[in-house]
Amino acid sequence: MLELFWLLLPVAAASGWYAARRSAAREARRGSEYTPVYFKGVNYLLNEQPDKAIDVFIKLLEVDGETVETHLALGNLFRRRGEVDRAIKLHQNLxxxxxxxxxxRALALLELGRDYMRAGLFDRAESLYQELTEMDLYSKEALTGLKTLYQQEREWDRCLAVAEQLEKKSGQSQRQEIAHYYCELAEQALGDGDEARATEMLERAEQANERCVRAAMLQARMCVARGECDEAIETYKKAQDKAPEYLSEILPALRECYLRQGKKAELRAYLEDLYDRHKGRAVMLALSEAIHDQDGEREAARFITGHLKRHPDLKALAHLIDLKLKKDDDPEKNSTLMVLNDLISRYLEGQPDYQCQRCGFSATKLHWQCPGCKAWGTVKPVEGVPGQQQPMQDRMNPW
Ligand SMILES: [Zn+2]
Known part of the structure; x- marks a missing residue:
């Protein structure tokens, strides 16, 4: 309540100033009628009745060319405070x-569109944004509004049309979003069992953005489903080249493809080559498993220890302790390791597996569109010790 009081004071002052200015001109014929109304408003404020105070002040602020900005600022204030009904009423009145x-008028329409979006009245917001686009006034903002709206409704075909228009209008690239819209359409087609359409949509995604790792991962998944392991391996490798920061997503599936064909030696060689280029946790863990599989626990533990000396990483340490626990029979040594393991697990429990590099949103699974800031392709797997800088090659942005 106190907060609103302070917010309303400038409005009260503006109303007073405005009423005073207008009344100077009118006083001769109408007298000083503003004064009792104005003080009534102030009285409401002082009695902590801000709702009534607002209505009084808005009535005092007659709409004309000079007060439009004050009305718009007030409308924004209401919307930001979650008082959407009041913002809608004000903008409609305007x-x-x-x-x-x-x-x-166009600016007021845009603001009203934003109010409707906030209130969940998407149909009304849509028609206002479309009207603005046709009028070619605030069309960049209106198209951005339409894009947000269609994304929320998961109407990907419409998202595509709006993104193309927005790109032409604003000159800002929408390629990243467009590629993801095609990927969404491909996933829908896969859900409907329409593989031909899914393939076509993924091709278009790659045409829109050749570095779209999601499209490559989906193509590889389709190869696996068809039993084409060699092609899947090549496509997963292509995905890895495009965006090594998604290695933790790509490697388990890639490993599965190699193992299905009994190509253990090839897998090991590939991982060793990859480890030379990317020292991240995902490659280290996959390689340690391959070493474990071929040369046993001792060699795997030696490899992880060597890695940990150069790249401190609690998850890798937990993996090493796991290996030791499986191997050692000494109960005394094991109980110490178990305490250590328990402590590390508890610490890691609160750490996010994925994080948005734009807004910091934490997640337990991969989201192609950040649930926080709604940006595409910004949520990425967290590598290394939480808060620690990742190696440069692992932080490269694929876009
Ligand atoms: Zn975000």
Missing amino acids: IARQTLSNEQ
Whole structure:
């Protein structure tokens, strides 16, 4: 309540100033009628009745060319505070005025569209944004609004059309989003069992953005489903080249393809080559498993220890302790390791597996669109010790 009081004070002051200015001109014929109304508003404020105070002040602020900005600022304030009904009423009132210029009316329409979005009235928001686009006023903002709306509704075909328009209008690349819209359509087609359409959509995703790792991963998954392991391996490798930061997503599936064909030696050689280029946790763990599989626990433990000396990483340490626990029969040594393991596990429990590099949103699974900031391709697997800088080659942005 106190917060609102302070927020309303400038409005009260503006109303007072405005009423005073207007009344100077009118005083001769109408007298000082503003004064009791204005003080009534202040009285409501002081009595902590901000709802009534707002109505009084808004009535005082007659809409004309000079007060449109004050109305718009007030409308924004209401929306930001979650008082959407009030913002809608104010913006509707503004639009109904004949005195507004085309530009002012368009701005009020845009704000009303944002109110409707906030209130979940998507149909109304959509028609306002479309009207603005046709009028070619605030069309960049309106198209951005439409894009947000269609994304929320998961209408990917419409997202594509709007993104193309937005790219032309703003000159800003929408390639990353467009590739993800095609991937969404491909996933829908796969869900419907329409493999031909899925393939076509993934091709278009790659045409839109040749570095789209998601499209390559989906193509590889389709190869696996068809039993084409060699092709799947090649496609997964292509995905890895595009975006090594997604290795933790790619490697388990790639490993599965090699093992299905009994190509253990090839897998080991590939992982060793990869480890020379990427020292991240995902490659280290996959390689340690391959070493374990071929040369036994002792060699795997030696490899992990060597890695840990150069790249401190609690998850890798937990993996090493696991290996030791499996191997050692000494109960005394084991109980110490178990305490250590328990401590590390508890510490790691609160650490995110995925994080948005744009807004910091933490997640337990991979989201192609960040649930926090709604950006595409910004949520990535967390590598290494939480908070530790990742090696440069692992932080490269694929876009
Ligand atoms: Zn985000």
